[in-house]
Amino acid sequence: MKEQIKKHIRILQELGYEYLYTERGMAESDLEERLKKLEELNKVIQECKKCDLYKSRKQAVLGEGNPEAKLMFIGEAPGGDEDKLGRPFVGRAGKLLTRLIEATGHKREEFYITNICKCRPPENRTPTPWEMEACFPYLKQQLEIIQPKVLCLLGSTAARAFLNRHVAITKERGSVINWEGKLVYLTYHPAYVLRNPNAETTLFEDIKKAIELAYS
Numbered sequence: 001m002k003e004q005i006k007k008h009i010r011i012l013q014e015l016g017y018e019y020l021y022t023e024r025g026m027a028e029s030d031l032e033e034r035l036k037k038l039e040e041l042n043k044v045i046q047e048c049k050k051c052d053l054y055k056s057r058k059q060a061v062l063g064e065g066n067p068e069a070k071l072m073f074i075g076e077a078p079g080g081d082e083d084k085l086g087r088p089f090v091g092r093a094g095k096l097l098t099r100l101i102e103a104t105g106h107k108r109e110e111f112y113i114t115n116i117c118k119c120r121p122p123e124n125r126t127p128t129p130w131e132m133e134a135c136f137p138y139l140k141q142q143l144e145i146i147q148p149k150v151l152c153l154l155g156s157t158a159a160r161a162f163l164n165r166h167v168a169i170t171k172e173r174g175s176v177i178n179w180e181g182k183l184v185y186l187t188y189h190p191a192y193v194l195r196n197p198n199a200e201t202t203l204f205e206d207i208k209k210a211i212e213l214a215y216s
């Protein structure tokens with residue numbers, strides 16, 4: 001835990017969070033509290049059997065990043081690499097997401113990255129509405145702990161989980177929607193962009209706008 005806290009404090013200091021120097025004790029204990037809650041949540045999901053996805057997972061994937069992030073990227077579910085490594089967005093789509101975040105001049109560690117479903121669906125199929133509903137309370141707990149200002153939803157499946165309706169992402173990407181006091185920004189899933197390279201510039205611009213919204 002101490003090492004994790006030191007790592008996050010180092011990242012936040014690099015990002016210019018000066019209050020860590022002036023109110024260090026307070027900031028550290030808040031960070032420690034958030035990390036502790038995330039760690040507890042991680043233990044719960046590793047044991048979770050609320051939906052059938054537990055049967056084929058190697059491990060559940062909670063998410064990773066800054067526990068005080070203003071912006072959270074949310075996809076639909078872990079894939080094969082994520083299931084193996086226990087980290088979100090580390091496969092080809094994740095590498096594209098990381099590259100595009102870095103192209104905006106920011107670092108991946110500055111934000112929090114997670115998925116609606118914490119366990120990998122067999123053969124990377126789309127999670128069912130029931131599986132997303134079963135897992136959504138864990139995401140809500142993450143939102144309560146991290147308290148991001150903006151949620152960047154990657155792809156139509158993540159958007160549907162929040163908006164409870166079908167979302168045609170090619171038509172609705174770029175929309176900003178108020179959701180329970182937070183700003184929800186809709187864009188493509190990086191896996192879609194891997195299949196449709198022409199959409200890369202649009203995804204990049206969307207990521208840039210989501211970051212601007214988070215810091216405005």
Ligand code: SF4
Binds near residue numbers: 045048050134
């Ligand atoms: S996907 Fe979510 S609800 Fe389903 S078993 Fe995994 S952690 Fe539990």
